[in-house]
Amino acid sequence: MTRRAQPAHGTTIAVMCQFSDLLLTPGDTMRDYYRRSYARMRGYELPTHFMEIPYWIPIVTSMLPERRYRHELLVVDDMEVALRRAAVPDDPVVFLSVMDASLPYALELAKPGARIVAGGYVEPCEFAPYPNVTYVDGIHRLREVVPGTSPASALDYRLFTGMRCIPRFSLSTGCSLRCTFCTVPTKLVLTPRERIAAEVDAIAELDFRLVSWTTSRSVRRRTGSTRPRSRSESAVSTPASSGSSSRHRHRSRDGEASSSAAATWACGTLSLASSRPTTPS
Numbered sequence: 001m002t003r004r005a006q007p008a009h010g011t012t013i014a015v016m017c018q019f020s021d022l023l024l025t026p027g028d029t030m031r032d033y034y035r036r037s038y039a040r041m042r043g044y045e046l047p048t049h050f051m052e053i054p055y056w057i058p059i060v061t062s063m064l065p066e067r068r069y070r071h072e073l074l075v076v077d078d079m080e081v082a083l084r085r086a087a088v089p090d091d092p093v094v095f096l097s098v099m100d101a102s103l104p105y106a107l108e109l110a111k112p113g114a115r116i117v118a119g120g121y122v123e124p125c126e127f128a129p130y131p132n133v134t135y136v137d138g139i140h141r142l143r144e145v146v147p148g149t150s151p152a153s154a155l156d157y158r159l160f161t162g163m164r165c166i167p168r169f170s171l172s173t174g175c176s177l178r179c180t181f182c183t184v185p186t187k188l189v190l191t192p193r194e195r196i197a198a199e200v201d202a203i204a205e206l207d208f209r210l211v212s213w214t215t216s217r218s219v220r221r222r223t224g225s226t227r228p229r230s231r232s233e234s235a236v237s238t239p240a241s242s243g244s245s246s247r248h249r250h251r252s253r254d255g256e257a258s259s260s261a262a263a264t265w266a267c268g269t270l271s272l273a274s275s276r277p278t279t280p281s
Helices: 029-037 056-063 079-086 103-110 139-145 193-202 217-223
Strands: 002-004 012-019 069-076 093-098 115-120 133-135 168-170 210-214 232-236 264-266 269-271
Touching (some): 012 056, 012 103, 056 139, 079 103, 103 115
Parallel strands (some): 012 069, 012 093, 093 115, 115 133, 168 210
Antiparallel strands (some): 002 069
16 A cells, blocks of 8 residues: 655655555454454554554654655555565655564565665664665664754654544653563653644544553653553544543534644543544444
8 A cells, every 4th residue: 555645846755664464464363352352442443554553654754854755655565566666766765664573574675675764673783784774773863864854843644644543642752661572762751741732733634533652650650640550551532523522522612622732641641632523433
């Protein structure tokens, strides 16, 4: 699946490449598990290709100005299609976030010589045989290796416009736990409140009824939350067209759901309301 953001002014094509769950986890075992687990969660549906919007894509897209780059989303469920896209004469720059599950596919994509900028949670030495691959150990390093890159700004979700989706929020980066199998940094950094409000504004035009958000247990201890200590929590958003009341809905004076006012962060809780009507799933 390929989607392009409009308008497209730039001359260099930047392809945000995300490997589909259909490719990474073939069969129905995992998807059936999630369907059963979330069957009673209001607003939940299982998207076709990924559980929630890959958070790195709107960040990287916001760093590639349109005067130089044309943004494109490539969701890969067929490697032959992905290999043909990476090899076309327009010589795109392919951006990847790589984990162990997707590493074999990322290496396969690198073999024909496509220009790739990769990051994620694998060892950089995995890409050592491929001079066409530049590996960065953090999004902040993109400005050092990608020409014309701007500092990260308001998240750019336009590649997901019109797609039923589950946006993601992160109230902190890092983790206070010390799991031996995990490569997430152990330094915990809280997300500034003003950035949380900006992220709410950024997703205002998306088609969603549920928001996924993750944080560390330490965040809840610092903010005095009494909520359950699960690693991942979700806040249901109520469609603006619904007539039922909900504590998760926020409305402005004209009766429409307000985006920037729709985020509250008190005692470690986050509530969201989509600013556009959505159809029931």
